[in-house]
Amino acid sequence: MAYRYLPTDAMTGVGGDWFDVIPLSGTRVGLVVGDVVGHGLQAAATMGRLRTTVRAFAQMDLDPVELLSRLDDLVRQSAEEQWGGAGSADGAHFDVTTGATCLYAVYDPVSRRCVMARAGHLPPAVVPPRGEPSFPDLPAGPPLGLGGLPFEPLEMELPAGSLLALFTDGLVESRDRDIDHGLDILGHVLGDDRRTALGELCDRAVEELLPNGPAADDTALLLVRTRELGASQVAEWELDAEMVAPGHARELTTAQLHRWGLDELSFATELVVSELVTNAVRYAEGPLHVRLIRDRTLLCEIADTGHTSPHLRHSGEDDEGGRGLFIVAQLVQRWGTRYTRSGKTLWTEQALPADHRPLTADR
Numbered sequence: 001m002a003y004r005y006l007p008t009d010a011m012t013g014v015g016g017d018w019f020d021v022i023p024l025s026g027t028r029v030g031l032v033v034g035d036v037v038g039h040g041l042q043a044a045a046t047m048g049r050l051r052t053t054v055r056a057f058a059q060m061d062l063d064p065v066e067l068l069s070r071l072d073d074l075v076r077q078s079a080e081e082q083w084g085g086a087g088s089a090d091g092a093h094f095d096v097t098t099g100a101t102c103l104y105a106v107y108d109p110v111s112r113r114c115v116m117a118r119a120g121h122l123p124p125a126v127v128p129p130r131g132e133p134s135f136p137d138l139p140a141g142p143p144l145g146l147g148g149l150p151f152e153p154l155e156m157e158l159p160a161g162s163l164l165a166l167f168t169d170g171l172v173e174s175r176d177r178d179i180d181h182g183l184d185i186l187g188h189v190l191g192d193d194r195r196t197a198l199g200e201l202c203d204r205a206v207e208e209l210l211p212n213g214p215a216a217d218d219t220a221l222l223l224v225r226t227r228e229l230g231a232s233q234v235a236e237w238e239l240d241a242e243m244v245a246p247g248h249a250r251e252l253t254t255a256q257l258h259r260w261g262l263d264e265l266s267f268a269t270e271l272v273v274s275e276l277v278t279n280a281v282r283y284a285e286g287p288l289h290v291r292l293i294r295d296r297t298l299l300c301e302i303a304d305t306g307h308t309s310p311h312l313r314h315s316g317e318d319d320e321g322g323r324g325l326f327i328v329a330q331l332v333q334r335w336g337t338r339y340t341r342s343g344k345t346l347w348t349e350q351a352l353p354a355d356h357r358p359l360t361a362d363r
Contacts, residue, residue, distance in 0.1 A: 002198035004206055006170075006219040009040045015218030016043030016100075017168045018051045022058045025338055025347045027109055027229060027295050030058040033166040033222060034102040035121065043218075050075075050100065050144075061338035064104045064117035068141065068151045071102065072119060075145035100144040103166060107158065109229045110293070114164070115155045119144050122172070122179075125165035125190055126158070133187035160228035163201075165190055170217030171209055185209055190223075198223045229295060236291040239277070241284065241304070246277045249290050253300075260294050264353050268331045272300055275324035276346050280304040284343065297333065298350045305343040 007015035016036030024030050032054050036047045053074060057067045103124065105116035116124070116136075120143030127133045139152035158164065165186070172182025189205045196204075202221055210219060235256045239245045250270045257266050273290065280288050284306030293299040329335060332348040339345075 001222065001224045002202045003220070003222045004202045005221075006206070006210065006213065007039070008170075008216065008218050014041065014044035015039050016047045017170065017218040017220040018047045019166060019220045019222040020051060020055065021222070021224070022055055024058065024106065025061060025336060025349075026299065026301060026345075027293055029107050029109075031105045031107065031164070031166055031222065031224060032058075032102065033121065033168060033220060034100065035168045035170075035218070035220075037099040039218065046100070050102070054102070054104065058104075061336070063153070064106060064115055065151045065153050067104055068102060068117050068119050068144075072142075072144050072147060072151075075100065076147050102144060105164070105166070107164070107224075107226060109227055110234055112157050112159065112226070112228055113155060114158050114226075115153055117141065117151045117153045119151060122167065122169055122183075125163075125167075125183075125187060126156075127163040127165075127187075127190050127194070129159055129161035129194065133191040135183060135187070158226045160226055161194075162226045163190060163194070163198075164224045164226065166222040166224075168218065168220045170219035171205070171221055173217070174210075175216065182209060198225060229293065233294045234291065236289065239288045239290060241281050241286060241288055243281065245281050245288060246274045249273045249277045252290065253292065256292055262294070262298065262352070262356065264356075265298060265350060268350065269298065269300060272328050272331055272348050272350075273302070275328050276300075276302040276348075279324065279346075280306070283308065286343075296352070298352060299347060300350070301345050301347045303340070303343060303345040307339065307344055309337040309344060309346075 001021060003019060007013055009015055016038050019033040022030035034050060036043045036050065053071060057070055101119055101121035103116065103118040103121040105114055107114045116138060118138055119141045123135045123138040125133055125135055136154055136156060138154045141151040142149045169179065172186055173179045185208055186205060189208055190201060202223055205221060237252050239248060250273060253269055253273045254266050257263060257269060277288060277290065280302055284304035286305035289303040291301040328348065332350050335348040337344055337346050
């Protein structure tokens with residue numbers, strides 16, 4: 001990825017535009033760009049609160065529509081408190097009476113699927129490895145804080161090597177050029193040479209669209225080149241929810257770790273898989289899905305049809321159970337739960353051995 005940020009307020013060096021790249025569970029990544037109307041410190045303060053809130057919601061593994069809906073609710077609630085004279089508990093209002101927009105996308109390098117939604121923001125530019133630049137027909141949705149209309153998602157497949165550009169209107173719109181003309185110029189720059197480094201593409205876009213620097217509006221540009229986790233990095237199995245499932249899952253996991261040269265992690269991973277599959281068999285119905293992902297870390301995922309998330313608890317000395325998740329938490333770097341339309345997925349993340357060279361998408 002590469003980016004450029006050009007605030008109009010050169011004195012303070014800050015403004016109301018922002019972007020972010022947020023690591024998510026399952027090797028997915030959240031991409032966000034937003035724009036608070038206005039300049040200087042006040043716009044930057046509001047931007048900072050919005051950016052922090054988006055990060056918090058993203059870590060909850062909310063899909064783009066749900067994330068924008070919750071963000072919109074908070075902005076509207078803050079506006080009502082301001083107009084009504086009431087203050088929030090910590091005094092941290094979202095001062096967006098002049099308007100704010102946002103685009104949030106989630107890319108999955110395993111499935112190559114990208115899901116996005118926007119709140120009044122410009123759509124992204126997409127340039128496939130072999131194809132022409134385009135701006136997806138993503139439903140606009142209302143700007144943050146207006147409410148009334150639902151946000152709508154767009155899901156698309158991005159082949160490995162696709163270029164995704166997120167930007168604010170300050171890049172493509174000016175007093176002497178309308179947005180459509182600016183989008184045409186941006187598309188031409190992005191599709192001109194697919195071998196160009198992303199940093200150089202950023203500079204070309206800024207030079208072509210803002211030859212004299214930002215005049216009337218802040219500018220943010222984020223370029224991302226997609227990659228794919230191939231079959232050699234992912235192993236997935238479907239198991240029936242029966243009492244023999246934990247043992248079967250342990251056998252499959254051990255064999256896969258051996259193929260990856262990760263025997264050192266076998267004991268801990270077997271225990272993690274066994275505990276999570278046992279919980280799924282005990283409390284959920286339907287088939288179970290076990291997935292291992294070898295990336296910069298080792299990820300283990302157990303998906304089932306239940307919607308109740310397990311919680312850590314301290315068991316008494318006489319309790320015969322209840323220690324499984326506590327043990328799992330001690331063996332991994334991170335763990336959590338994300339919800340899907342069909343149920344939930346419990347995931348864990350373990351560090352690879354220090355002397356182990358991780359696979360990359362190019363190997």
